[in-house]
Amino acid sequence: MFKKLCLIGVGFMGGSFALAFRESFPNCEILGIDVNPSATDKAIQLGVIDVGSAHLNSLLGFKPDLIMLATPVGTFENIARELSTLDIKNTLITDLGSVKGKLVYTLEEYLGENFVGGHPIAGTEKSGVENSSKDLFKGKRCILTPTQRTSPKALEKIKNMWISLGAVVEEMNPFLHDYVFGAVSHLPHAVAFALIDAIRHLSKDDVDLFKYPGGGFKDFTRIAGSDPIMWRDIFLENWENVLKAIEAFEASLKNLKELIKSRNSQELTNYLRSAKDCRERIN
């Protein structure tokens, strides 16, 4: 179905997509574009992409039938603006970004009906193309966020592409997407980063708390090892939902703190039990 993929952003997510894509479409050719030449060089060596470039206009000669945006979301608008100046009218364009909402409408302004917003719910704290995994998306959900303007044909093709990569596709309103993932993904990442920051402050000259990673700390904070640029962009792009979620969390933590402070054993038990019950629903 697809013969030529242009991957913009050759990191862990983009690299994993390229590997998965090549497995489903073995005869495809892949052009990787990245501002960092060492990323494209590494990706060529690893067989993740076939050719590399540092310039968006290289895709003109390449003539891709699919363009995948896999850079941090903060770069999307500028990239879309530049793409809109190139003659790529009939090329399908989609993305791997963790923020949708009004960003989808902005991208549509530049890219038109052939743009389909996407967000595979997959990833690890790893970064760098050298960590790419071809099985990253298998069995995982991929949220697509079409709008009234999206071409039904483009949506259908992107949907089938993800299904052929082993993902389970779900459609969602772009704004609902940002509310949901602001809560269940962006909030936990903010909390993990802040937790590490707190442990750093709680370390004293004679006590290096990072030497005691037991008791759940290590697993709990794994996501704080995620790429800072990617997460800076997510927090800034989805700031309204992220702040709302952080505030709800602050209220919940304050409540727990008060129950501990007041030594309210029964209410404290209820609070913890209710959290445990909710947690078990997602096992």
Added chain:
Amino acid sequence: MFKKLCLIGVGFMGGSFALAFRESFPNCEILGIDVNPSATDKAIQLGVIDVGSAHLNSLLGFKPDLIMLATPVGTFENIARELSTLDIKNTLITDLGSVKGKLVYTLEEYLGENFVGGHPIAGTEKSGVENSSKDLFKGKRCILTPTQRTSPKALEKIKNMWISLGAVVEEMNPFLHDYVFGAVSHLPHAVAFALIDAIRHLSKDDVDLFKYPGGGFKDFTRIAGSDPIMWRDIFLENWENVLKAIEAFEASLKNLKELIKSRNSQELTNYLRSAKDCRERIN
């Protein structure tokens, strides 16, 4: 070395200890005491313990050479008081509790020089004797918190016992222990419980956020599935350190929130990068 173990509290931690203990001392006999007869019944069926009882004074006839406290820490003082009325003068006593500090001194008041405070840094979110794992402590640290009063001979025996179970023993001041684990273990658990509580509040009639467990949420909140009674007791016993740690975390989160709100891209990047760097030290 040990022939008769009396396990007080037949749950996941105690059951795992009994299984590991039996592997190291294959000819030992194990009496399990638990207020809940279904726990001891299950433990006998599973071969975790040999005999069961609901009453502490059963250990008089049993004559253990080691007593292991494996109940929630909130019960320790009452159990120690009751044990102090029994004739168990030469019996070694230790525990698996996650709180030490002044609790160790309180227990010493009742139990004397043969009590050695212990805290294996191992555990999962699981509870119940049926989930016990004989390998839980292998390669894990076990913190012992002797005081000036602790018998050096008792300490030596408990130390060797943990080594024979495959643990790596470290000695620590009881108060330092509570500061350290208040930060690296009790704080992350408080945060995980509060995060689930927040997600529950952020769920709306038409959006069940627990249906979207991707993006790190599932791993991040696994520890919120931990036993509520065990954690209630830990939070209440170590409340001063836990509150101090929660407050440091609140300050870190507030800082992060302000960086997002003010769209301070450079400082936000520094904050996240610094957290990532710290996190990588514990990989």
